[in-house]
Amino acid sequence: ERNIALDPTYNNVAYEVVRKHPLDHHNKELVEQLSLIEKQREIDGEARSALSYRRAISALISYPRKIRSWREAKKIKGVGDKIARMIREYLKTGTIQAAETVANSSRFLITSHFASIYGVGPTTARDWYGKGYRSLEDVLDAEGDTLSNVVKMGIELFPDFQQKMTRKDVEEIVEVLKEVLRGIAEGFVICPVGGYRRGKEINGDCDVVITHPEEAKTKNLLRQLVDALKAQGYVKHVLWYGEGHEKDQVSELRLQSGKKNSFDHLSKAFTGFRQPSTGINRQVDLIISPQSLYACAVLGWTGSKQFERGLRNWCKYGGVAAGHTFKGGYHFASHGLFDRRTNKRVHVETEEDIFKFLKLEWADPTLRNA
Numbered sequence: 494e495r496n497i498a499l500d501p502t503y504n505n506v507a508y509e510v511v512r513k514h515p516l517d518h519h520n521k522e523l524v525e526q527l528s529l530i531e532k533q534r535e536i537d538g539e540a541r542s543a544l545s546y547r548r549a550i551s552a553l554i555s556y557p558r559k560i561r562s563w564r565e566a567k568k569i570k571g572v573g574d575k576i577a578r579m580i581r582e583y584l585k586t587g588t589i590q591a592a593e594t595v596a597n598s599s600r601f602l603i604t605s606h607f608a609s610i611y612g613v614g615p616t617t618a619r620d621w622y623g624k625g626y627r628s629l630e631d632v633l634d635a636e637g638d639t640l641s642n643v644v645k646m647g648i649e650l651f652p653d654f655q656q657k658m659t660r661k662d663v664e665e666i667v668e669v670l671k672e673v674l675r676g677i678a679e680g681f682v683i684c685p686v687g688g689y690r691r692g693k694e695i696n697g698d699c700d701v702v703i704t705h706p707e708e709a710k711t712k713n714l715l716r717q718l719v720d721a722l723k724a725q726g727y728v729k730h731v732l733w734y735g736e737g738h739e740k741d742q743v744s745e746l747r748l749q750s751g752k753k754n755s756f757d758h759l760s761k762a763f764t765g766f767r768q769p770s771t772g773i774n775r776q777v778d779l780i781i782s783p784q785s786l787y788a789c790a791v792l793g794w795t796g797s798k799q800f801e802r803g804l805r806n807w808c809k810y811g812g813v814a815a816g817h818t819f820k821g822g823y824h825f826a827s828h829g830l831f832d833r834r835t836n837k838r839v840h841v842e843t844e845e846d847i848f849k850f851l852k853l854e855w856a857d858p859t860l861r862n863a
């Protein structure tokens with residue numbers, strides 16, 4: 494039984510960009526339990542530990558059949574000894590004790606609740622817990638006056654934002670955006686990205702990349718669009734607003750921005766957007782890209798986060814995939830693909846171009862759920 498052949502297209506490699514990660518996979522319950530531990534490590538600030546769980550989880554998502562033995566689990570690249578032992582425990586008993594402990598930890602339940610509020614990260618969540626707060630009422634009672642405006646908005650919008658969106662909800666919002674864009678000018682192109690593009694039925698927010706064939710049309714678009722959305726009553730809350738500087742010197746573009754929430758140099762706004770049919774405020778993330786950066790913007794904002802991490806590593810360090818060697822030496826960001834040595838931008842028109850350049854086989858967005 495151990496020798497049942499695996500899917501011949503399966504790649505047992507550590508590279509997320511080479512493997513396939515469908516939403517529907519063979520080890521869901523196991524992945525669910527490991528994800529709980531991963532989340533707890535993340536919220537407790539144990540970044541390295543969280544990352545090793547995330548790597549293993551992605552490897553398990555891409556594994557082409559239900560895992561049946563410890564020996565089988567140990568062979569999977571990305572699954573280390575410690576997690577392999579947890580898989581052994583899971584196969585033997587049906588549960589992982591460490592995951593049960595997390596699931597029953599009131600500290601975990603409360604800190605993860607705090608951290609799910611927009612603007613509240615793990616550090617603040619732990620800090621609040623440490624001060625003895627056990628609910629949002631506790632937080633508001635004790636800190637109401639000192640909270641930042643973003644956190645105040647996050648708390649105000651929380652009851653709405655925690656309600657998940659169907660694909661239809663996302664599509665409704667995209668239609669509204671198209672209409673508002675038409676009021677600004679003809680010819681805008683809008684691409685829903687994030688979990689929606691990866692095929693998820695249920696989404697936490699709506700992420701869109703917007704471009705126009707004429708670069709000048711995207712120049713002041715973010716301001717125009719947010720103003721129009723406010724004027725038409727769709728947007729009351731702007732959680733983050735940042736105009737990019739796509740035309741700055743290339744070397745400067747490569748630098749990581751120090752600005753919070755600004756992990757690329759594209760113009761973007763994270764908004765609370767009132768969905769017409771339900772009246773619920775949805776988080777809508779608007780990303781504006783000039784045409785020349787559109788392929789990178791779409792690839793960078795489609796995710797998943799672990800897929801993007803893998804993509805950046807592949808660009809930097811390279812690897813061998815399907816007999817092709819890629820030497821690395823590049824830097825990927827949503828605002829461009831750069832040669833690390835010269836800081837020069839590589840011109841790419843489409844996502845397919847990027848994969849070809851990186852010597853990778855095309856990965857359909859629905860297989861990027863790493």
Ligand code: TTP
Binds near residue numbers: 696
């Ligand atoms: P998100 O909207 O945060 O994630 P998501 O769409 O995958 O999932 P959810 O249903 O919870 O909304 O971000 C969209 C994509 O943008 C994400 O998959 C990867 C990319 N991204 C990063 O790489 N780094 C970041 O810090 C953010 C905010 C997004």
Ligand code: MN
Binds near residue numbers: 687688696698
């Ligand atoms: Mn999203």
Ligand code: MN
Binds near residue numbers: 697698
């Ligand atoms: Mn999210």
Ligand code: MN
Binds near residue numbers: 698700
């Ligand atoms: Mn988002």
